[in-house]
Amino acid sequence: MARRAAEHPKPPGGRAAGGLPAAAADHVLAAVPTLWLAVFFLAPLGFTVVFSFGRSTFGGVELAFTLDNYRTALSGFYGATFLRTVLFAVSASALCLAAAYPVAYFIARHTAKRRLLAVLLILIPYFSSFLIRVMALHMLMSRGGATEIVLNALHLHEGPLDLLDTQTAVFIGMVYAYLPIAIVPLFVVLDRIPRPLIEASRDLGASRLRTFLHVTLPLSRPGIATAVLLTAVPMLGEMVIPKLLGGSRGVLMGQAISSQYLQSQNYPLGSAMAVLVLLAVAVMVIALARLTKGFDEVGA
Amino acid sequence: MSAALRRRLPETALAAWYVVAVIFLFAPILAALVYSFNTGVVNKQTATWTGFTLDWFPAAWNDRSLRRAVGQSFVVAFWTALVSVGVGGALGYAMVRHPARGVRRLLAGVTYVLLIVPESVIGVSLLLFYAVTRIPLSTATLVAGITPLTIAVVALIIRARVLTLDRRVEEAAADLGSSRWQTLRLVILPQVAPALAAGAVIAYTFAFDNLVVSAFLTTPRVNTLPVYLYGSLQYGPSPAVYAAASVVFVFTLLMLGIAGLIYRSSRRSPRAALR
Numbered sequence: 218m219a220r221r222a223a224e225h226p227k228p229p230g231g232r233a234a235g236g237l238p239a240a241a242a243d244h245v246l247a248a249v250p251t252l253w254l255a256v257f258f259l260a261p262l263g264f265t266v267v268f269s270f271g272r273s274t275f276g277g278v279e280l281a282f283t284l285d286n287y288r289t290a291l292s293g294f295y296g297a298t299f300l301r302t303v304l305f306a307v308s309a310s311a312l313c314l315a316a317a318y319p320v321a322y323f324i325a326r327h328t329a330k331r332r333l334l335a336v337l338l339i340l341i342p343y344f345s346s347f348l349i350r351v352m353a354l355h356m357l358m359s360r361g362g363a364t365e366i367v368l369n370a371l372h373l374h375e376g377p378l379d380l381l382d383t384q385t386a387v388f389i390g391m392v393y394a395y396l397p398i399a400i401v402p403l404f405v406v407l408d409r410i411p412r413p414l415i416e417a418s419r420d421l422g423a424s425r426l427r428t429f430l431h432v433t434l435p436l437s438r439p440g441i442a443t444a445v446l447l448t449a450v451p452m453l454g455e456m457v458i459p460k461l462l463g464g465s466r467g468v469l470m471g472q473a474i475s476s477q478y479l480q481s482q483n484y485p486l487g488s489a490m491a492v493l494v495l496l497a498v499a500v501m502v503i504a505l506a507r508l509t510k511g512f513d514e515v516g517a
Numbered sequence: 518m519s520a521a522l523r524r525r526l527p528e529t530a531l532a533a534w535y536v537v538a539v540i541f542l543f544a545p546i547l548a549a550l551v552y553s554f555n556t557g558v559v560n561k562q563t564a565t566w567t568g569f570t571l572d573w574f575p576a577a578w579n580d581r582s583l584r585r586a587v588g589q590s591f592v593v594a595f596w597t598a599l600v601s602v603g604v605g606g607a608l609g610y611a612m613v614r615h616p617a618r619g620v621r622r623l624l625a626g627v628t629y630v631l632l633i634v635p636e637s638v639i640g641v642s643l644l645l646f647y648a649v650t651r652i653p654l655s656t657a658t659l660v661a662g663i664t665p666l667t668i669a670v671v672a673l674i675i676r677a678r679v680l681t682l683d684r685r686v687e688e689a690a691a692d693l694g695s696s697r698w699q700t701l702r703l704v705i706l707p708q709v710a711p712a713l714a715a716g717a718v719i720a721y722t723f724a725f726d727n728l729v730v731s732a733f734l735t736t737p738r739v740n741t742l743p744v745y746l747y748g749s750l751q752y753g754p755s756p757a758v759y760a761a762a763s764v765v766f767v768f769t770l771l772m773l774g775i776a777g778l779i780y781r782s783s784r785r786s787p788r789a790a791l792r
Binding site for chain 1: 527530531532534535538539541542543544545546548549552563565603604605607608610611614615616620623624627631632633634635636637638639640641642643644645646648649661662664665668672696697698701722726728729732733742743746747750758759762765766769770773
């Protein structure tokens with residue numbers, strides 16, 4: 218969903234937008250969202266950053282400038298959790314991408330009418346309650362559940378299934394929850410690749426595989442970047458799936474942060490951990506921006 | 518392997534993979550629907566099928582706290598959709614049409630950041646924000662907390678629509694003496710209305726289902742359905758939960774279907790009128 222440069226055809230500076238002078242209406246339309254988001258989004262994030270350097274006291278916070286919270290957040294249990302979360306987000310996102318690409322490729326090859334139906338089938342589950350889906354997944358994966366019965370019937374597994382409360386279960390849950398989000402941007406990009414380009418490659422003697430590897434895949438890079446971004450970022454903060462499917466063995470950063478706020482009431486440590494997650498997001502964005510160099514910007 | 522088969526093999530594999538993905542995505546939903554008819558054991562849901570019953574639907578309806586939570590969710594979703602359409606619509610429009618390039622870039626940048634901050638970070642930040650500013654948690658603070666997530670989505674939908682608008686129509690309106698406000702109201706608003714409606718539906722569904730930000734901002738008095746369900750998990754979910762969720766899902770699908778029909782017909786009519 219890259220933004221094309223052609224969208225702002227006018228040269229920079231001056232009265233760029235259609236030659237109309239700036240009016241009060243324009244300023245109001247820009248000011249309202251800016252103010253709203255400054256109060257309910259940027260200010261809270263700013264508080265978190267400030268608090269991450271603060272000192273926790275009994276039942277309160279003393280504003281200071283200390284890196285102790287970061288030291289705690291990066292060592293021992295919390296450090297291990299942070300590392301595991303990053304590894305988890307990267308690998309689950311990669312798996313999502315691998316599962317989503319063929320699906321998006323398949324959808325993009327169909328005629329407009331069937332394409333709509335094919336996309337709808339992917340998106341409909343997304344409109345049911347997220348929590349209920351995860352709970353049902355829990356049921357399906359538990360002992361005596363449907364997965365166990367099916368796997369036993371297919372002789373792929375013998376006896377009771379001990380899948381719940383493992384990292385594998387969290388992994389399956391993550392891929393499940395974010396698969397549709399990965400499919401959509403990939404589909405949009407694959408859909409936009411001009412067919413003559415593919416045909417030209419085939420006419421010039423390239424095999425299907427070669428055409429895919431040298432034409433389709435490179436051209437779909439913006440979609441890949443968006444898909445990774447839209448899956449890996451929420452995975453970095455995910456707290457529900459690990460809790461429900463991973464039990465005590467699946468604790469990831471989102472849960473660790475929330476327990477600092479809700480249970481331990483150690484706001485500075487929780488804030489430092491939240492800032493670490495934001496830093497991980499920033500690193501990811503920069504890496505993905507490199508992947509799409511030469512294309513337009515990543516995302517949106 | 519014959520040449521024809523070899524040519525068809527990738528196609529078949531792709532189709533098969535698509536079917537597997539759809540089954541995978543639908544399986545838990547079907548399971549939730551099926552489990553809402555499962556008897557369970559001593560009022561607890563069980564993974565094994567213990568018999569068919571319709572009791573959970575009236576049980577869900579008679580559960581007062583469950584009903585209250587559903588009601589709260591409707592209220593929160595309604596206000597979130599309203600605010601998101603107003604603020605997100607303005608953002609999406611200004612992102613494309615504000616005369617100053619710097620402002621456009623700033624707005625696009627903020628929208629981008631909105632999309633990439635994990636929800637749990639937004640949630641704890643808002644909790645901290647309300648705690649420091651000593652604003653008591655209420656329905657209003659919950660709505661305000663969810664809006665950053667939905668505003669970005671609405672803004673992107675509006676932006677996509679505004680990009681397709683013919684700027685000359687606005688210039689013509691200006692030349693004919695209409696003020697900027699009049700142009701906005703009489704020329705642009707009707708053209709982006711279907712996109713606004715689509716944005717409202719998405720914001721509504723999103724807010725209704727929001728768990729992460731809501732989990733930090735709810736109180737025993739302000740408790741939405743997902744937060745209520747999440748809390749009830751500690752005691753083992755009652756099968757009534759699945760019954761309630763099934764009803765809400767069917768209701769959501771109906772609403773989306775109606776919204777989709779309205780969107781399609783409204784998109785068709787202006788073109789038909791031009792012919």
